Amino acid sequence: MLEGVKHIILVLSGKGGVGKSTVSTQIALTLVEKGCKVGLLDVDLCGPSIPYLLQLEGKDVHQSDEGWVPVYTDEKQNLAVMSIGFLLNNRNNAVVWRGPKKTSMVKQFLTDVSWGELDYLIIDTPPGTSDEHITVMENLKNVKCDGAVIVTTPQLVSIEDVRKEITFCKKTGIPIIGLIENMSGFVCPSCTNCTNIFSKGGGETLATISNIKHLGSIPIDPRVGQLLGRACVNELPDSPSAKVFNQIVDKVIQVAV
Numbered sequence: 001m002l003e004g005v006k007h008i009i010l011v012l013s014g015k016g017g018v019g020k021s022t023v024s025t026q027i028a029l030t031l032v033e034k035g036c037k038v039g040l041l042d043v044d045l046c047g048p049s050i051p052y053l054l055q056l057e058g059k060d061v062h063q064s065d066e067g068w069v070p071v072y073t074d075e076k077q078n079l080a081v082m083s084i085g086f087l088l089n090n091r092n093n094a095v096v097w098r099g100p101k102k103t104s105m106v107k108q109f110l111t112d113v114s115w116g117e118l119d120y121l122i123i124d125t126p127p128g129t130s131d132e133h134i135t136v137m138e139n140l141k142n143v144k145c146d147g148a149v150i151v152t153t154p155q156l157v158s159i160e161d162v163r164k165e166i167t168f169c170k171k172t173g174i175p176i177i178g179l180i181e182n183m184s185g186f187v188c189p190s191c192t193n194c195t196n197i198f199s200k201g202g203g204e205t206l207a208t209i210s211n212i213k214h215l216g217s218i219p220i221d222p223r224v225g226q227l228l229g230r231a232c233v234n235e236l237p238d239s240p241s242a243k244v245f246n247q248i249v250d251k252v253i254q255v256a257v
């Protein structure tokens with residue numbers, strides 16, 4: 001149930017492993033730090049990593065009369081989470097979601113979760129463009145979706161796939177909020193004055209030539225992968241990564257008004 005949701009933002013990536021779930025989680029946590037009520041929906045049926053990233057593995061979800069009840073990460077209930085991962089009791093269970101079963105699961109997750117009142121719903125999607133994406137787009141037709149954030153890395157192979165993602169958004173009528181280049185340059189956690197950050201990577205160049213906004217370049221910082229449920233902007237407030245997450249979220253808030 002999306003009636004009480006003010007803003008919906010999709011997080012897409014052309015390739016797998018570019019840090020889409022990490023970025024989705026940090027966008028959600030940064031919005032919470034800025035005082036927003038946020039939902040995070042993980043429709044990556046093949047590799048749901050949000051429960052791990054938020055240290056919510058093993059949590060049970062159940063259905064009430066109003067639909068699936070999301071898991072809350074804190075007592076104030078500022079971050080509501082729903083993931084297919086909650087339905088897999090054991091990470092070692094190999095579950096193969098195919099065809100109609102797969103799309104009906106995504107549809108259920110979009111329509112039957114009782115989110116209540118939210119400022120933002122962040123939807124973490126699988127890599128590429130698949131059945132899940134089409135189902136998401138179809139089910140968002142009647143609600144206002146603010147648009148998509150595309151995550152990439154500086155490598156040319158990722159950039160090529162981003163082009164396909166941009167075309168997909170244009171064909172399905174989803175506005176592109178902007179592009180995030182993740183793992184852009186390296187920050188050594190042992191140096192206090194590390195300046196080796198931000199390659200002017202292919203992502204920024206692609207954003208320019210595709211006429212879409214470059215939202216920010218997040219450096220490779222091993223600490224970012226170890227935050228597990230904590231907001232980078234809170235835990236590492238002076239780090240280059242925190243500055244970029246703040247900048248990205250401020251730009252997203254500006255677009256989604």
Ligand SMILES: Nc1ncnc2c1ncn2[C@@H]1O[C@H](COP(=O)(O)OP(=O)(O)OP(=O)(O)O)[C@@H](O)[C@H]1O
Binds near residue numbers: 018226
């Ligand atoms: N900026 C970063 N610096 C260092 N490590 C990062 C950064 N962003 C992500 N990672 C790490 O990269 C790995 C992949 O990240 P993540 O699972 O978020 O990618 P994904 O694109 O969602 O993957 P999938 O294709 O499985 O959905 C993880 O180990 C994560 O900790």
